[in-house]
Amino acid sequence: MAVATAKKPANGKPGAKHNIDAARQDYYQRIAKHDMKPLWTVLDSLVSDEPVSRGVPVIWHYDDVKSLVMESGGLITAEEAKRRVLILENPGMRGESRVTGSLFAGIQMIMPGEVAPAHRHSASAIRFVLDGEGAYTAVEGEKAVMSPGDFVITANWAAHDHGNTSKKPMLWLDVLDVPAINFFETSFAEDYGSPTQQTTRRDGDSLSFYGSGVLPDGAVVHNRTPVINYTYARTRPIVERMMAAGEIDRRHGARVRYANPVTGGPVLPTMGAYLAMLPKGFRGEPYRSTDGTIFVCAEGEGTTTVDGEVLAWGPRDVFVVPAWKRHTHRATKQSVLFSISDRPAQEALGIWREER
Numbered sequence: 001m002a003v004a005t006a007k008k009p010a011n012g013k014p015g016a017k018h019n020i021d022a023a024r025q026d027y028y029q030r031i032a033k034h035d036m037k038p039l040w041t042v043l044d045s046l047v048s049d050e051p052v053s054r055g056v057p058v059i060w061h062y063d064d065v066k067s068l069v070m071e072s073g074g075l076i077t078a079e080e081a082k083r084r085v086l087i088l089e090n091p092g093m094r095g096e097s098r099v100t101g102s103l104f105a106g107i108q109m110i111m112p113g114e115v116a117p118a119h120r121h122s123a124s125a126i127r128f129v130l131d132g133e134g135a136y137t138a139v140e141g142e143k144a145v146m147s148p149g150d151f152v153i154t155a156n157w158a159a160h161d162h163g164n165t166s167k168k169p170m171l172w173l174d175v176l177d178v179p180a181i182n183f184f185e186t187s188f189a190e191d192y193g194s195p196t197q198q199t200t201r202r203d204g205d206s207l208s209f210y211g212s213g214v215l216p217d218g219a220v221v222h223n224r225t226p227v228i229n230y231t232y233a234r235t236r237p238i239v240e241r242m243m244a245a246g247e248i249d250r251r252h253g254a255r256v257r258y259a260n261p262v263t264g265g266p267v268l269p270t271m272g273a274y275l276a277m278l279p280k281g282f283r284g285e286p287y288r289s290t291d292g293t294i295f296v297c298a299e300g301e302g303t304t305t306v307d308g309e310v311l312a313w314g315p316r317d318v319f320v321v322p323a324w325k326r327h328t329h330r331a332t333k334q335s336v337l338f339s340i341s342d343r344p345a346q347e348a349l350g351i352w353r354e355e356r
């Protein structure tokens with residue numbers, strides 16, 4: 001049996017190391033009573049050499065999601081729930097209602113005849129429509145009738161309600177900047193006072209007024225888009241045209257950024273979104289950036305490999321690439337990917353980075 005023998009400390013004083021460790025522990029305990037802590041014990045985790053995301057790559061397949069969300073229709077009404085949403089929880093951040101470090105995501109369903117009552121809050125929201133036809137989101141008096149692939153914006157403090165006058169359930173992906181708003185401890189919310197808003201503008205007025213190469217005379221510039229609904233019917237042909245013109249990014253495909261048409265900036269100060277068409281057989285080059293990103297497959301079929309993990313996606317599947325994870329897209333069929341992240345917020349703070 002080997003016998004362990006204590007090495008003589010380099011300074012030649014037996015027990016010196018033990019003494020300094022004990023002295024340090026004693027010191028740490030004493031300063032803790034004054035609500036202080038030594039930086040040198042936490043510095044490496046506090047200021048990492050590279051971004052460290054607690055989020056993990058994850059995919060929700062629509063077939064699973066739809067049946068589970070449909071089940072909730074028999075358990076609670078939209079009015080009772082306020083919003084009938086199943087949170088998409090990143091397994092790396094259980095219990096925190098986050099899908100990336102800064103964003104919340106959920107699947108919302110409105111059954112025929114239901115209303116999700118009007119309210120407003122500091123958090124901004126986007127909806128990306130997955131299923132159904134003809135339910136609406138009303139935002140500050142404009143009622144947008146939604147179709148699959150539509151991208152609907154509810155900016156910070158804009159009153160909004162949802163309703164379904166169609167005969168089919170409608171499901172969409174909700175993404176909100178709630179974790180970011182709560183990081184800043186700036187959350188306010190209030191009910192509108194009545195379940196629905198007075199409609200003061202026709203469906204499509206905001207897109208027509210602001211998104212058509214003209215602007216209402218005297219239009220005021222805000223850091224959020226005045227457009228309520230970026231319809232799929234209007235955006236899809238644009239990426240198709242880009243692809244036909246050969247404007248295909250080697251990492252992202254033929255991709256457009258949803259823009260505030262007044263400023264050219266992002267649609268919201270905290271969240272930005274893209275729509276990309278990938279040609280059949282597309283094999284993307286590796287890419288990573290500091291904005292953890294939520295993708296939705298609007299059409300097609302393919303895979304996204306994230307740090308060696310393969311996420312195989314098809315129509316209406318939702319998947320997440322965490323911050324600074326190297327990933328590559330491949331498309332086995334011509335595909336359309338919608339994506340959303342907190343990139344505008346990072347860019348405004350001057351901390352966004354990418355590696356091509």
Ligand SMILES: [Fe+2]
Nearest residue numbers: 119121125160
């Ligand atoms: Fe809301």
